[in-house]
Amino acid sequence: MAVVEPVNRASTAKIAVMRQSDDRPKRATIFDVADEAKVSRGTVSRLLNGERYVSDSAREAIELAIARVGYVRNMAARNLASQRTRAVGLIVHEPHSVFLEDPNIGAILLGTNERLSEDDYQLVCLIIGSDRDSARVADFLRGGFVDGVIIVSAREHDPIALAIGQIGLPAVTVGHPSDVPKIPFVGIDNYTAARDVTSRLRDTGRRRIGMIAAALDRDSGADRLAGFRSAIGDGFDERLVVDFPLYSRETGVAGMKELLAREPDIDGVFAASDAIAAGAIDVLRQAGRSIPGDVGIVGFDDSEWAQRCDPLLSTIRQPADLLGRQAASILLDLVNGTRPEQTGTLLPTEIVWRDSA
Amino acid sequence: MAVVEPVNRASTAKIAVMRQSDDRPKRATIFDVADEAKVSRGTVSRLLNGERYVSDSAREAIELAIARVGYVRNMAARNLASQRTRAVGLIVHEPHSVFLEDPNIGAILLGTNERLSEDDYQLVCLIIGSDRDSARVADFLRGGFVDGVIIVSAREHDPIALAIGQIGLPAVTVGHPSDVPKIPFVGIDNYTAARDVTSRLRDTGRRRIGMIAAALDRDSGADRLAGFRSAIGDGFDERLVVDFPLYSRETGVAGMKELLAREPDIDGVFAASDAIAAGAIDVLRQAGRSIPGDVGIVGFDDSEWAQRCDPLLSTIRQPADLLGRQAASILLDLVNGTRPEQTGTLLPTEIVWRDSA
Numbered sequence: 001m002a003v004v005e006p007v008n009r010a011s012t013a014k015i016a017v018m019r020q021s022d023d024r025p026k027r028a029t030i031f032d033v034a035d036e037a038k039v040s041r042g043t044v045s046r047l048l049n050g051e052r053y054v055s056d057s058a059r060e061a062i063e064l065a066i067a068r069v070g071y072v073r074n075m076a077a078r079n080l081a082s083q084r085t086r087a088v089g090l091i092v093h094e095p096h097s098v099f100l101e102d103p104n105i106g107a108i109l110l111g112t113n114e115r116l117s118e119d120d121y122q123l124v125c126l127i128i129g130s131d132r133d134s135a136r137v138a139d140f141l142r143g144g145f146v147d148g149v150i151i152v153s154a155r156e157h158d159p160i161a162l163a164i165g166q167i168g169l170p171a172v173t174v175g176h177p178s179d180v181p182k183i184p185f186v187g188i189d190n191y192t193a194a195r196d197v198t199s200r201l202r203d204t205g206r207r208r209i210g211m212i213a214a215a216l217d218r219d220s221g222a223d224r225l226a227g228f229r230s231a232i233g234d235g236f237d238e239r240l241v242v243d244f245p246l247y248s249r250e251t252g253v254a255g256m257k258e259l260l261a262r263e264p265d266i267d268g269v270f271a272a273s274d275a276i277a278a279g280a281i282d283v284l285r286q287a288g289r290s291i292p293g294d295v296g297i298v299g300f301d302d303s304e305w306a307q308r309c310d311p312l313l314s315t316i317r318q319p320a321d322l323l324g325r326q327a328a329s330i331l332l333d334l335v336n337g338t339r340p341e342q343t344g345t346l347l348p349t350e351i352v353w354r355d356s357a
Numbered sequence: 358m359a360v361v362e363p364v365n366r367a368s369t370a371k372i373a374v375m376r377q378s379d380d381r382p383k384r385a386t387i388f389d390v391a392d393e394a395k396v397s398r399g400t401v402s403r404l405l406n407g408e409r410y411v412s413d414s415a416r417e418a419i420e421l422a423i424a425r426v427g428y429v430r431n432m433a434a435r436n437l438a439s440q441r442t443r444a445v446g447l448i449v450h451e452p453h454s455v456f457l458e459d460p461n462i463g464a465i466l467l468g469t470n471e472r473l474s475e476d477d478y479q480l481v482c483l484i485i486g487s488d489r490d491s492a493r494v495a496d497f498l499r500g501g502f503v504d505g506v507i508i509v510s511a512r513e514h515d516p517i518a519l520a521i522g523q524i525g526l527p528a529v530t531v532g533h534p535s536d537v538p539k540i541p542f543v544g545i546d547n548y549t550a551a552r553d554v555t556s557r558l559r560d561t562g563r564r565r566i567g568m569i570a571a572a573l574d575r576d577s578g579a580d581r582l583a584g585f586r587s588a589i590g591d592g593f594d595e596r597l598v599v600d601f602p603l604y605s606r607e608t609g610v611a612g613m614k615e616l617l618a619r620e621p622d623i624d625g626v627f628a629a630s631d632a633i634a635a636g637a638i639d640v641l642r643q644a645g646r647s648i649p650g651d652v653g654i655v656g657f658d659d660s661e662w663a664q665r666c667d668p669l670l671s672t673i674r675q676p677a678d679l680l681g682r683q684a685a686s687i688l689l690d691l692v693n694g695t696r697p698e699q700t701g702t703l704l705p706t707e708i709v710w711r712d713s714a
Contacts, residue, residue: 087497089481113484122497124446125482127470140444140479145502249665278665308606308635308665 028071037065087122088331089141089149091160102247103274103303104320108152108174111324119332121147128160138163148331150174151183153218170334172327176219176344184334186326186345190220193316193349194227197298198270201314201357202231204296206268212255212280213243214272221247224272224300239263247272249305252279260287268357269297274305277313281356296357311355318349385426393422444479445688446498446506448517459604460631460660461677465509465531468681476689478504485517495520505692507531507684508540510575527691529684533576533701541691543683543702547577550673550706551584554655555627558671558714559588561653563625569612569637570600571629578604581629581657596620604629606662609636617644625714626654631662634670638713653714668712675706 030048034041039058047054047062054062065071090112092105113123124146126137137160141149148170151161161183164171176185202209211228215221225243229236242258244251252271256279259266269284271277277299281291289295291311299306302317326347330340387405391398396415404411404419411419422428447469449462470480481503483494494517498506505527508518518540521528533542559566568585572578582600586593599615601608609628613636616623626641628634634656638648646652648668656663659674683704687697 085502087502109484110486113486113490117487117490117493120493122493123484125484127466127480127482129467129470130474133470133474136474136477136479145442145444 028069030071032069033062033065033071036069037061085122085145085147086120087124087146088116088328088335089137089146090123090125091128091137091149091151092125093128093151093153093158102153103301103305104318104323105152107320108324108327111321112150112328113324114321115325115328116332121328121332134159138167141169142167148172148335150327150331170331172331172334174323174327184330184340184343184345186323186330186347187219188318188323188349189346190223191227191230193318193351194224194270194300195231196227197300197314197316197351198228198231200351200353201268201270201296201298204268204292204357206296208240208263208266209268209270210240210242210259210263210266211270212252212259212272212276213241214247214251214276215245216243217245221272228270240266247275249275249279252276252281253283254279256280256283260284267295269295271297271299274299274301274303274309274313274315277315277356278305278309281309281313292355292357298357302352306352306354309356314351314353314355314357316349317352319347322347385428387428389426390419390422390428393426394418442479442502442504443477444481444503445473445685445692446494446503447480447482448485448494448506448508449482450485450508450510450515450517459510460658460662461675461680462509464677465681465684468678469507469685470681471678472682472685473689478685478689491516495524498526499524505529505688507688527688529688529691531680531684541687541697541700541702543680543687543704544576545675545680545706546703547580548584548587550675550708551581551627551657552588553584554657554671554673554708555585555588557708557710558625558627558653558655561625561649561714563653565597565620565623566625566627567597567599567616567620567623568627569609569616569629569633570598571604571608571633572602573600574602578629585627597623604632606632606636609633609638610640611636613637613640617641624652626652628654628656631656631658631660631666631670631672634672634713635662635666638666638670649712649714655714659709663709663711666713671711671714672709673706674709676704679704 030041030044034044037044037058039061043054043058044062047059090109109123109125116123126140128134128137141160141164146169149164151158151171151173153175161171161173165182171183173183173185175187198209209232211225213221213225213228216225221243225241228241239262240259242255244255252275255271255276256269259269260283269277269280271280277297280297284291284295284297291297297313299313299315300318302315306313306315326345330345333340387398387401391401394401394415396418400411400415401419404416447466466480466482473480483497485491485494498517498521503526506521508515508521508528508530510532518528518530522539528540530540530542532544555566566589568582570578570582570585573582578600582598585598596619597616599612601612609632612628612633613626616626617640626634626637628637634654637654641648641652641654648654654670656670656672657675659672663670663672683702687702690697
């Protein structure tokens, strides 16, 4: 998967830049700093590189000069010297409009950004929507632009996760694809959460409980189905499970129609996300079923969907912003040479019981 | 606003990296390429820098060697040489959870990513949630990490937009803050769209039309109010306009309560976003008003909110993905030294007339 750039790109790039350079204000250089501070360029360089043998008076003069001339170190140059950029990549896979549909992505992004900001690290978010993106992002990561990377919504056989192993870049995943065991992860215990909410639904007296599952190629999807299965126990009936690629409202519509066709007497539904539950509720209502009277339904996420459903949705709250913060904390430790004590960190979820079951 | 980094950071960074380096696979260097190709390091370097005087046989041997040893040029090094990174920043301001609430952001991001990908440019998304973020992002932009920048949801007095002028970085804004006139922008004609949809609402026979406005510090918010005012004309009544900071459902709830208190006979509402309209509809229904019987209501965006309202919302569709694509196209031109012929590009919107008015 190595991406080799065309060898003659640099020369054309140079021409274009030269054409444009007249328009741009000139940036202050290390020479401007040396002039302003009345010291040699070598002295400025020694100070900037953290070396000793710079007198206190020279140091003061240089620091003042840096502020006066507005000098900012070129990060690319600093990167060559220190191998550090103080930037961290966050990779969002966008195989099926996850970015638009997953209610957690935004909160994960903001949590990550907030935590990195505390340590003055810059978050750079990279979107992968195609194989071409995948190859280019891998190249970007190899190129030394970031000190580490967080992968959100990692899937199995994830080419980026596999590439990161080769590159040797510090990395953390949100979620836990089973085939990249060496990368630390943060996540929630989807299995236990799904088991517990299904048990609670069953305890309201439901006898024929179905599940609308999704995203079985992600650990979240597979673990929620496993948790459901465990809660149902010996009575598990494969016919009462339907599965689809996406955690979307459309999945809920199609899934509920299928479940109703297979089992008209269905009286409980575990939807693998709130958006799925919202679609299922619309279908149930059109089919003349009352909620929670005829059918009790529970979702997953406690997203806006849950809070705008009619009736309000019973669901599982996951701490999306904390997932982002925690992933950032672990990555910062890795970047600073500290390995986490455990491979995986699972954050607690919470059942939010409302009116739909 | 210049951000000067602590001068002794590089040395501590070096120590941490050294501690970690044993764990990492070694990356192929230019020396490995030279060994493999059986040419001098200088020859490899000349080829990589696009210089002439490399024989065809040496060129072939080097290209083969690059592929064999898996050599990837260090982008930071390339950056120093060519002043190009082939990366573009996209800045999302996050002053009030825009990221989570604005239905257009995701589509703009994806459209931008798709267009940049076609030219093998890497999109790096930067989130600004605090003044600290602002300063750090400005530093990042000065640091030469990106060849240009797209600013989404720019506001007036935007510190980043102002900093970009100083840095001389190619830039495009989505939306059009009035105080950064020199940066090309793409947007929609909020004024005309708001005027047209309000006129259509009035033409259904409404006499007392109010507006729930938002985000008057952004051009989108201010222009939608101006368009509304123009459509109402001489009958404009200030009391029938309420405004709030955010395009949120909560704004719709608070705004509609206020409008009903001021004018119980209100029979039409222009909500500055679909989310606002959704909140307003809930309040109207609780107050015993039928929609569109007693009150006709229109929104803006044609987001999921519009498609999930009951009744389905009449609204304005804006081409969010095209805004992203177009902004990327203009920026790529700028990066390549071509100035756009016009300063601003306005993309067409469309009235989507459904059941709420």
